[in-house]
Structure formats: structure tokens, C-alpha cells
Amino acid sequence: MTTAISSDIYAEHAAIETGSGYRMTYNFGNTPSADSLGSRHITQVYPEDSFSYKKGYGFLTEESRSSDSNLKINEINDGFQPQRWYSDSKLISPQADDNGVYLENGIVDDGYIPITFKAVVPHQGNYKVTLVLSAGDIPIKGITIFSGRRRLESLKGDYCPREVRAYVFNVNVCDIIPQGHNEVYTDKTIDITIIGSRPVFTTLTIEEFDTPTIYITGDSTVADCPACYPYYPESSYSGWGQFFTYYVSNLAAVSNHAHPGLNTENFRTEGHYNIIKKNIKRGDYCIFQFGHNDAKFSHLAADTGYTDNLRTFIDEVRSFGATPIIVTPLAGNTWNSDKTAYDDTMLSYADACKKISAEKHVPIIDLHQVSMDFIKRVGSSDAARYFYPGDCMNTNDFGAYLMSGFIAKEIKRIHDICPIPIRTSLCGKVYDPVMNLKRPMTMEELMESDDFVPPMHIHEAKEPQKK
Template sequence: MNYQHKPLHVKIPVPNGTYEVTLTVTAHEDITLTILSQSRRFMVQDTKMSKNEKKDFVFNVSVCDYHKKDEEFTSVDSIELDILCDGRLTAVAAVSPVNIPTIYIAGDSTVTDQPAAYPYYPSNTYCGWGQMFPRLLNTGITVENHAQSGSNTMDFMNVNFNAFKDKIKEGDFIIVEFGHNDQKVEELDAFGGYSKNLRYFVDFARSKGATPIVASPINRIIFNNDGTLLNLLGDYRNAVKAVCEEMNVPFLDLWTRTTEFFEAAGPVKAWDYFWSNGKERDYTHTNDIGGDIVSRFAADEIIKNNIEPIASLIKKDMIKVTMPEHDTLAADENSKELEHLKSIGLVNVPILEIDRDITKDLP
């Protein structure tokens, strides 16, 4: 839902580590609230409370330093919570350190923690699926999302990975998803440098006693004239599958899941799941609605792969995805949209130009 006001911000100074947070909320009127932690990771989403109701929200938060591409190493020394609400409430937080497994996420802008503006509108807020994922988990495991916009496998290995690779311990997990930026670099072709780097992540995780998990990149919504998606990342999906089979690694096939979903939506309705401000649209990066869908696909793929204990800790009642009905617009309207996309170069776009990101002048 939309939230018109800036969130209530709670900052609790703590050292790096993993914590169980109990946020006790008392509603002073009927409200709907969302609870975010750290860099806008979703812990609770759009939960309703009645007037005078008191409720404990319990979740795990990882406080961790990070190292972003082209930036200095950044230290983090607190739990930070943002409470979005459409009414009046009182909140009290209690924290305690816990020793539980960590899911580390390595990836690019389609996975990273994206910021938001306020008033908050889900449709025009960028969202990586990694920031939606924590709300699907019960306590007993935590998520550190180190994914970074613009990263490819090589960038991440040389920069971002340094912030947490020495922290990885036995029983932890690393989910790796790249491809969108690798395909722009000649030496990171799908079955060459890209696959080589995926093997590095797998070997490193196993050397620490952790479990590697590799996901294929989500698809972009650039359509062919027949209503199918242009196959821009298929080779990278196939490379991930090949590496996973070769090294006996769990494979989360997000490319196939997103391709099926967005083709079902069609070339007009698919935009509902990607960033837009009403005048400009983005065909690579999901909004909060799309990030929600992809996070559910990731959770379902984990269950299908029987990756424990994550699979047992997923909130099964929250991961069902209903396939969208195809565009309700008349066939000629769909045709006009497709022709417009073609006219501005969104069909058969050269790979090196594919991430212009914002497509202007759409109707």
C-alpha cells in the first residue's frame, strides 16, 4: 500500500553481529504498518492492527559492515528500523544477540537493497528481490544482502566480497545472482569468465563450510512482436544451470520463473511490476511489487531444492504467486505498444546498450 508520511525511525547502537529484535507495537487507532530494517529490508509488510491492539513483531537482523563498488569501506554500528504507518502507534524495541546461520546474498541491482522516497508508492520505488526476502523467513536465520548496483561477478569478487568473506562460517549460505552486467563485459561471457567466477564463489563457500546457492538472473521485459520476451539473458541462465550441475550446487531458476510470469502478464501489464514514475519506465529493475514476486519465486525454488534449514524456516503461506491474467487491453492496443517499443529501440537492442535503464517517452 501507499504511505504518505515519513517512517518512524528507531536506531539502536550495537556492534556487528546477529540479533533477535522484538518490536512491541501498540496501535492507537486502526492502522496498517510495514517494518523495515537496515537498508530498507522488509521484516513485516502491510500488517493490519486494530485500535488498542498490542502485538510483538519478532525477527532477526544482521548488523554488518559493507564495501560498495567505487566507495570506501563503510562501518555499521547500529540496528536501524523504519516503521511505515498510516496512523498513530507506540513502539518499543528490545534486542538480544543470537548465534544462527546467515544467508549472504551476492548480486547486482536486481537483488540489492534499494532506497525509497516518501510519500512512498510501491509502483515507483526501485526494489531488489533480496530486500524483500527476509520477511518470508521465520526467526532462526538472518539475511545479509551485499548485492550492489552495477556489479558483475569480477567487480564483486574484487570489492564487495572483501566486506564479509572472512565472516562466512560453517552452516552459513551464499546466494549468488549475476548476469545483467557481466553480459556487457567481453571477458565475462556466459560460458567463459562468468562461469569461472561462479565456480570461485562455490569453491570459496565450501572452503568455509558454507552452502553455495546460485540463481539465474531475472529476465528483462523487452518483448518480441509475438509477445514473448527477447532472449537477452538465456545464455547466462544456461551457464548457471551447467555450473550447478557440474558442481552439484542448488540452482534457483529465476530466469525461467520471471520469463513465464512476465510473458503471462503480456507486454503492457508487465510494466506493473517494474519501476515507473508515470512518465518514464524501466525494463530491467523491478519496483516493490515486482521485487515481492521475485522474492517469492526465490523462496519457492529453495523449497523445491530442499535447502535446509532455510526451506523449513520459510513462511509457506506467504510465497504463493498467482499467475497474472494476460493484458485486458484490446489486441490492437497491445500491438500499438509493441510497435512503440520497437520504434524506440527496445527490441533487438545491442547488448552494450541494454541497460539504458530508463526508457523515455512511453505513452
């Protein structure tokens, strides 16, 4: 299989390494720090620094995206693209002050505008990212941080004037086969995206970090999905793997290779699994959640081809010294015609997962059961707010956050056999109707208790009326 992006496209700038591995600090703003003068490991970033592979770092703007077709491929970038009617606009126009580089107005048409900084790194693998943000004289609302292709790292932080915060998280850099492409794309970049009322970059440090990797496989219900900006989380597709990073501690990194349309067969035949086999090592994890697309093919029935393929995956992952984990298929918001009885379309595949788990002694996360319990408890209408508008199977960003939280809490419960490092301080925020009956049960109570819940009315992105 060919590689779509040649390694020599990446800048020589990224080859700078210390004796203990690569490390680079980016200072943002118009005034260079004393430390950055003459240092090979500190780079001053100005608001006019648009990204190019030759430069090796910079901001992703509408202009930079249009100048390089590679910057339009979601899976090797930040996962954001402008709405069609804003493709020739300049919504992303970075400015600078003493606190860093920022967007003056991070909200347009009641939706968020992302500011993304992209940097080339010398190797694929895991990196520790330390991001410092400073509010300056103006309070900032709703700061949310994504890494890579829209993977959630921090959620809805409000800053008081002059408040400074630091965030530490890990990012995996790995080859990927983007949706709609047949070739492996070499990726040696890290994207950090911030949204909020006035998103700002102050300093960013990227350094190589040896830590276990959590590989994720699956279909669209798991995948890293793109979003348009202005960004509305309720009308953006998202798989739970995209928001699982929020719950993983800085003792591991996530590498998500799930894509829409994949099943236990074409995940292998199309080359996605080869990327994992090339990189997985002892101490890593590999999560498998398939079923929705297997159900479309008779030879991948739950009790035949599907189980046979999962057994093979399990044996192969174990042969690398890694830990396989099965996740039962996400339940859909599927009901009978008058919405009075739930229609469980994935039961046979969930049962097959449990059978394989018992047979092969594999850790299992029963997402099917916990998601179905939630959907049945709140009802079809309220459950629909956690799914992409008009779609009963694929979640929006709110649903991905909720489902990944369910998974994190279950991993915490079975930690003895599935020691994925979870940020346990966050698990108390997860609404779990099965395991924590003291949590609220009504949608109104849920909205009051959770910090990331969908609005009552879905915002549909519409082209502004011309004046």
C-alpha cells in the first residue's frame, strides 16, 4: 500500500532534539521572551504565522487550508472545516497581546470559531503536551481544548481576568487511512485547538513521552468525526472514541482508527489494522467495537463471521503483548412506530461479544446495555438530543461525551482486569442510570447536574441572509 504523504514534506525544523528526545516550546505573542532569543528549543510564534509544512508550525486559517490540499483532509488535521458559505472568509484572524495569540471574537452566528495551532514533530509516537493559557484583562468563557482531529482534552473552562492555567495531556502521532481514501497517510504533526469566547494561546511545549497507547477500532459510532465552524456541538457528528481522551489520564495516549462503514472484515482488508499491528507493543491496549456494519452482511452474522473475526483479533493483539478489550455495540435510539416500545437492533451482536469475552477471558465493556438503559429511561424525544439530528444511531458531541463517560466509568469498575489509566476525578460527573441510582433520572435534573448537556432546541447551521 502506498503512502500518500512523503516524509520529506516535513520541515527540517522538526529534527531538533535534546539528548533525552525531542522537545520544543512555542511562545505566543508579539514580544519574544528572553529565553527564546538564540534558543533552538524555543520558537516565537506571531499571529501572522500560518501553518505550512516547510515552516513546520503555525495557525490553520481559511487561507492556509485553501493553499494546501493536505490541510483539507480532516484525519491528518484538526477535524474542523469552515461552513461552505464561510470558506472564502477570514473568520480565523489571530491577533496578539502580552498574553499570547488569540481570536478577538470566538463566537460567530452563536457558534464557536476554533483557533488551531499545528506543529510538525520528528517522529511518530506519543508526546506530552503542556499548554498554558492566560486570560489577560478580559474574562473568558467556555474554553474547550481539542487535540488532533477534534479529540476532547478539556471542557468548558471559565477564566477570571488575569487567570493563568496549565493543561497537560498526551497526544499520539500515527499513520492513518482517511475516510474516502485508500492510501496510508503519514502524519507527523500535532494539532491543538481551542474554542471559547476569546480563545488564546500563551505557551505550548511538546516533548516525546514513553507511555502506553490505547488503540481504538470500530465504526462511525466510535470514530473521530469532523465538524464545521461556526461549531455547534449538537449538530456535529462524533463517535465516543473522539471524546474518550477526556477521561484518559496523562499516563496513556489514544490512537483512534475507527471509521464510518467499517466492520470486522474490512477493518483488516482495507489496511487499517495493519497500521495498528505496525505500532502496537507490549503494555498497550486495543479496544474493539464493531457490529453495526457487520449486521449488513450475512457472512458477518453475530454467531459466525463476526465472532470468528473478533477471536482472531484477540489472539493477534495478545501475541504482541497487548491487552484486547471488547465493547458491545452502542444502542441506537430505535423504537417502534409509535415510540412506545424500544426496538433492540443490536442484541445478537452484544450477546456474541459477551460469549467471546467469557470464552477468551477478555475484558468487556457493555456499552450496549448502559446506553440502552439511558435511552429507555429518558425516552425517545430526549434521547434524540444526544444523537445527530435525524439520525437514530450516530451520536452528536453531547452523546459522544456521555457514552465515553459510561465507558470510562465501567473501566474504572473493572480496573483489576482492565488497568487503562482513567482520570477518576472526572468519573463522578458521568450520569450512570445503572450503576449509580442516586444520580438524577429526569432530563431536567440531568441538565442541572451535568456540565455538558444538549440544548432543548437544536441549532441548525444556515447561511446568513445577504444584506
